[in-house]
Amino acid sequence: xxxxxxILMNNNIEQQEISIQNEDFSLAEEVALLEHDNLTDxxxxxxxxxxxxxxxxxxxxxxxxxxxxxMTEKSLAKIIIEAKERWNIGRVKVIHRIGELTIGxxxxxxxxxxKHRQDAFAANEFIMDYLKVSAPxxxxxxxxxxxxxxxNWLDAKTTDTDKAxxxx
Amino acid sequence: xxxxxxxxxxxxxxxxxxxxIAAEDVKTVADIKQLLSDKSEKWQQTxxxxxxxxxxxxxxxxxxxxxxxxxEVAFFPPVTGG
Numbered sequence: 001x002x003x004x005x006x007i008l009m010n011n012n013i014e015q016q017e018i019s020i021q022n023e024d025f026s027l028a029e030e031v032a033l034l035e036h037d038n039l040t041d042x043x044x045x046x047x048x049x050x051x052x053x054x055x056x057x058x059x060x061x062x063x064x065x066x067x068x069x070x071m072t073e074k075s076l077a078k079i080i081i082e083a084k085e086r087w088n089i090g091r092v093k094v095i096h097r098i099g100e101l102t103i104g105x106x107x108x109x110x111x112x113x114x115k116h117r118q119d120a121f122a123a124n125e126f127i128m129d130y131l132k133v134s135a136p137x138x139x140x141x142x143x144x145x146x147x148x149x150x151x152n153w154l155d156a157k158t159t160d161t162d163k164a165x166x167x168x
Numbered sequence: 169x170x171x172x173x174x175x176x177x178x179x180x181x182x183x184x185x186x187x188x189i190a191a192e193d194v195k196t197v198a199d200i201k202q203l204l205s206d207k208s209e210k211w212q213q214t215x216x217x218x219x220x221x222x223x224x225x226x227x228x229x230x231x232x233x234x235x236x237x238x239x240e241v242a243f244f245p246p247v248t249g250g
Contacts, residue, residue: 049250065249066176068242071226096249108250128250134228136242137249138176153177156219156246 017092018076020067022099025109034091034111041090041113045120047128049108051101055154058143065098065107068136072096079130083112086126087119094127096137126167133164170235172200175244181214191237197222198231200241219246 019025027048034044051063080092090113097107110127114120139154173186194200201222205212214220223242224233235241 067249068173068175068223068226068244071223071242074226075228132250133247135249136175136223136244136247138245139248140176153180153245154248156248160250 043117043120083123087123
C-alpha cells in the first residue's frame, strides 16, 4: 500500500520502512533487506508477532484485523521518527498485516539495525510498545467456547498502556 | 463540510462507517460528539463511553481540538494491534 502522508516526505521516512499488507512476509527476506549493503551496523534485532490459539481461556480460531488507512502509516512514521531521535539506529522496517488471519500466522514484524546491540534492542521494543497503544489497528477474534462460536472485538489492555508509559 | 468516520466495534454498534456534517454547526470535537449523541439513544449511549478515542486529519486529538471545513474526524475504540 503506498504511503503518501506529508509527514513521511517531510521527515525522509522512506516508503520502504512501513508496509500495511494482507499478504504474509518472509522473516529471512526482511533480514536480508536490513543487512543488504549495510556494512556499518553490527546489530540486527527483529520481532515477529503471531496469532496464538488462545485468549482469556478461550480457543481462538481466526483473527480479523482492521485499520484506519492513512492514519496507520502516519502514526507508525511518527513512532519511527521518535525512535531515531532517541537511539542511534540504522535501518527500520515495520510490517503489519490486515484482514483475516489464522492460528500461527505472522501479524507484525519490527526490524531495527544499529552499530551496537543496545540501540537496536531498545528501539525495537519501543516501536512495538508504541505501535500497541497508538497505531489504529483493531483485532476481532472468532472464538470457540463450549462448542459455541462467537466474535468479539478485543479490549485494549492497560498493561500495554502501562508498558508504553514507561518510556516517558 | 466535515467528514466523520467510525471504526471497529464503534462502526458496528452505530451501523455507520461515515457521515458528513456542516462545518458551521460545530467548533470542536466535543461539539461533534454532542451533535452525534443527539441523534438517538443508541448514538448517545455509544458516545457516553469515556474510552472512545478521536483523531482529526489522522492525528490523535482531545475533545477541545478545534475543527474546520474539510477536516476528517475519526472516532474509534482504544487500539488493539500488534
